[in-house]
Amino acid sequence: MPEFPRLLIAGCGDLGCRTGSTLAAQGWSVQGLRRQVAGLPPSIHPLAGDLAQAQCPAGWPAQAPNYLLYAAAADRSDEPAYRAAYVDGLRHVLGWLTEHGQRPRRLLFVSSTAVYGQHSGEWVDEASPCEPQGFTGRVLLEAERLALSSGIPASVVRLAGLYEGTSRWLVDQLRAGLTPTAEPPLYSNRIHRDDAAALLAYLLQADAHGERLETIYLGVDDEPAPLHEVAEWLRARFDIKTPPGAPMQRRAGSKRCSNARARSLGWAPRYPSYREGYGES
Template sequence: MPSPSVLIAGCGDIGGRLASQLVAAGWTVYGLRRDISRLPAGVKGVAGDLFSVQRPADWPAGPLDYLVYSAAASTHDEAGYQAAYVDGLRHVVGWLGECGQQPERLLFVSSSSVYGQQDGESVDEASATAPTGFSGRLMLEAEQVALNSGLPATRVRLTGIYGPGREALLNQVRQGYRVASEPPLYGNRIHADDAAGLLAFLLEADTRGGALGDCYIGVDDAPAPLAEVVAWLRGHLGITEWADEASVRRAGSKRCSNRLARALGWAPLYPSYREGYAAIIAGA
């Protein structure tokens, strides 16, 4: 059997990690981004701009088995999200149509921002989506573009991604960050390698004929109160002084479940923030 092919549109941090995993597994991987010199080894570069209606000149000419849409907004405002997630996905779906390409499945990398729960509720794929901000609203709109694309589509709603190069919370704790413990502000996390690993797992499952659902939440096994995470990081970083006043960096509080992904056979390499942050601290 020939190796499956995939085009990763938006082959940045998560897309690049995914690309490396798939190349190692023998896939033919195309990576679309503006600067293809930054693609991982073994990835076939497609230089292009998702924000443009013009199809990239070196768009693959042959069949594509899979499409992964893993864009990142250039600006974190409403216009930036509209361009990156809604308009960009429409452009890519249009380019597929222009070339007569019909992938077996589209994976759309979405976000848990589509959920608006704020009181520590348990959240799964069937929970109500009532986002309170533009980011979640536009992610829902982009998800609908994926579902209406004419391709079998699966949305992967990633939670707070952390890992090497994504160390905002670590840096805040080093600077004396303090958060109130009551009421508990639950957060949800997934290590960047696990985010890419989940996408790779879903693709591999589809090649084997597995029945994929149309939505999965990408999260580790242990949503935890932010105050607990901060206290653990202080201990491991040796921080003994912190701010007198508590601050809150976000309003949402929910506990996302990875039950559906686990039922399919996926398991995170870093089941909680402890293993994930310990690896980052050891690597530093």
């Protein structure tokens, strides 16, 4: 393998750009595949292509990438869009690699904690059963299996809800009067966008340095928290005076995700809880 590996990021959106920029700053050669390449940072080489189309992009690299990071995101919240982004898109990229006789050293597939169906506050880790209740988790689980059976050494990273200090979705919900229930507590899991990108970069670097990676990692911060406690903290942090009103509806279950495996590799979140993450804004 070359001193500075070649990385192809398929579905190079916000998360891919953050990860790619980190590695490019350390000398990696990074190429970003997406439909509109004009928004890519200068450190990421553009590759125009559509993951939803079976035809291989015209600019496909002649040199095989040492690593493939699959970080696509669905452009709509329905099952056909999820299947197109995660299952069909991954199958297309794997086909393009085969077409060119290329086999990366490792595939890193970005998934979600939505693959878990636990809903009673259970602790969840990489060995916990995956019994998703909705199409989101079912499609992602199918895509994970495709990645892990691809013939390329692969690792799946199941990320919790992405946010950053300027994220305002939950704050806006509270300002509208929506309120999470306290009993039973609804446990929520999250990871700051910078920490998620740092974890992906850390795993790729670890493999490049010869460390053995597991097939599954959970990407979450240190502190799963009842959503009503997060809400109370945000009310104080952003001086929200709106009286509590209608109960807040959540699609996800109630579970507590552990990051012990990722931490055992040496990674640690810069924002260990929602307090540090939202407190930066």
